[in-house]
Amino acid sequence: MNRVELGRSIAARRQDLGLKQEDAAEMANLTAKTLYTxxxxxxxxxxxxxxxLLDVLGMTLHIAIRSTDDEGARL
Structure with a gap:
């Protein structure tokens, strides 16, 4: 797993929940710019x-890592 894969997993989960970046960032006490990066x-x-951030999205670090591992296996 790398940062790009983790970021994609986080973005996909946020979108699945119907959250805007600004809303998810605020809920996680981050700036929208930080979440974007x-x-x-x-x-x-x-x-x-x-x-x-992962808690806000209902994820754990283990799930986030596992999700990116699964995606990599399909490539």
Whole structure:
């Protein structure tokens, strides 16, 4: 897994929940710009920020990693 794959997984989950970037960011106490960079795989969030974001999205770090592993297996 890399940051780009993790970011895609986070963006897909947020979209599945029907959340705008701004709303998800606010719920996770992040700026919209920070969430944008995370979703593009360019951000380097702290573990605490990442855990809070994943919690807002109903994900765990294990699920996020597993999701990207599954996608890679299909390529």
């Amino acid at each position: 995370i979703e593009r795989g360019k951000g380097n969030p702290s573990l605490a920020s990442l855990e809070k």
